[in-house]
Amino acid sequence: MSLLISVHHKFGDFILDAKFEAPKGLTVLYGRSGSGKSTIINAVAGLLRPQKAQITVGSQVLQDSDARTWVPPHKRRLGYIFQDSRLFPHLSVAGNLDYAARASRRSIDTAHRAQVIDMLDIGALLARRPIALSGGEKQRVAIGRALLADPQVILADEPLASLDGARKAEILPYFERIRDETDIPILYVTHAVNEVARLATTVIALEKGKVLRQGPARDVLSDPRARPMGLGAVGAVLDAVIKAHHDDGLTELDAGGAAFFLPHVAQPIGAKVRVRLPASDVLLAHQRPSGLSALNIVSGQVEAIQNTSESGAIVTLSTCAGPILARITQRSVRAMDLRVGNPCCAIVKTVAIASDLGTDLA
Numbered sequence: 001m002s003l004l005i006s007v008h009h010k011f012g013d014f015i016l017d018a019k020f021e022a023p024k025g026l027t028v029l030y031g032r033s034g035s036g037k038s039t040i041i042n043a044v045a046g047l048l049r050p051q052k053a054q055i056t057v058g059s060q061v062l063q064d065s066d067a068r069t070w071v072p073p074h075k076r077r078l079g080y081i082f083q084d085s086r087l088f089p090h091l092s093v094a095g096n097l098d099y100a101a102r103a104s105r106r107s108i109d110t111a112h113r114a115q116v117i118d119m120l121d122i123g124a125l126l127a128r129r130p131i132a133l134s135g136g137e138k139q140r141v142a143i144g145r146a147l148l149a150d151p152q153v154i155l156a157d158e159p160l161a162s163l164d165g166a167r168k169a170e171i172l173p174y175f176e177r178i179r180d181e182t183d184i185p186i187l188y189v190t191h192a193v194n195e196v197a198r199l200a201t202t203v204i205a206l207e208k209g210k211v212l213r214q215g216p217a218r219d220v221l222s223d224p225r226a227r228p229m230g231l232g233a234v235g236a237v238l239d240a241v242i243k244a245h246h247d248d249g250l251t252e253l254d255a256g257g258a259a260f261f262l263p264h265v266a267q268p269i270g271a272k273v274r275v276r277l278p279a280s281d282v283l284l285a286h287q288r289p290s291g292l293s294a295l296n297i298v299s300g301q302v303e304a305i306q307n308t309s310e311s312g313a314i315v316t317l318s319t320c321a322g323p324i325l326a327r328i329t330q331r332s333v334r335a336m337d338l339r340v341g342n343p344c345c346a347i348v349k350t351v352a353i354a355s356d357l358g359t360d361l362a
């Protein structure tokens with residue numbers, strides 16, 4: 001199942017003109033405030049009828065302005081997850097979950113219900129009212145309610161924005177599970193680059209109502225030319241596997257043969273993780289340095305040097321772990337005499353990659 005969107009809508013000076021596909025998996029709408037993310041979500045939800053649009057899910061047309069086809073919101077099979085969980089306070093967790101199934105006018109599929117409850121670890125919460133749940137627990141129930149509405153698409157509008165860092169870290173794995181264990185396309189709005197890096201199958205980078213760049217997270221976040229959230233958010237995204245948990249509290253990751261050490265990651269050995277290395281937190285050296293506190297040193301070759309301003313540059317190294325980017329000054333590029341093809345080492349501080357994975361040095 002895939003969601004196809006082509007939408008044109010004008011609000012005064014703001015013109016939304018976006019066309020993209022959200023395939024199976026999690027598609028992040030990523031961009032600054034006012035770039036058009038909510039307008040797209042509202043168009044899919046049917047809360048806004050854009051002046052011109054073609055929106056289809058699988059073979060079902062939700063809107064085709066040329067053919068004057070328009071499916072009203074209540075007839076669209078959508079699951080919503082909002083920033084605030086919006087659970088019904090007078091219903092228990094079980095009541096909230098069953099409401100979703102009833103609202104979709106389907107009989108409750110008990111096997112599916114049990115599977116969702118298990119996937120979200122909410123079995124122990126079923127009898128509680130929302131007032132007795134933590135923010136993270138509420139969001140897990142909200143995810144369950146969205147799944148049990150038997151949706152063709154899940155719309156998640158900044159679902160982690162109101163949670164603190166620890167609660168965010170608690171919820172992220174559940175989004176990974178629904179991304180990986182269901183076939184339902186998820187359209188997910190966020191400004192947070194760590195959520196994009198961790199969750200996105202596909203990123204739609206938006207700027208002023210236009211699609212600036214679209215593709216897999218590693219391609220979009222590592223493109224210094226497409227930077228909807230500024231240069232601070234540009235960086236590499238590496239696929240890694242948990243290799244070992246060491247006695248000194250560090251977890252060792254393997255990314256294509258390169259070792260990365262970070263504070264304990266609460267995932268089992270063999271688990272796959274994505275690691276974001278912000279370009280601003282990477283240093284370069286001609287040779288592997290010695291006598292340095294940084295634990296993460298990867299050697300490679302200069303693949304590209306792109307000037308990003310009058311004085312700044314992004315240097316991309318090709319390494320066994322994948323492309324690694326460093327944001328340095330053009331003065332440093334000249335002082336190091338960096339050229340495409342030169343061997344070079346990237347040095348990354350452990351703490352720079354730690355927080356994105358919900359782990360941190362105490």
Ligand SMILES: Nc1ncnc2c1ncn2[C@@H]1O[C@H](COP(=O)(O)OP(=O)(O)OP(=O)(O)O)[C@@H](O)[C@H]1O
Binds near residue numbers: 011032035036038040
């Ligand atoms: N109903 C409306 N009437 C007029 N202008 C609107 C309306 N809704 C949105 N806009 C304008 O459209 C533009 C895009 O808004 P939108 O809410 O889609 O952005 P966003 O990327 O979701 O922002 P945020 O991250 O702040 O939620 C903004 O300039 C906004 O002011």
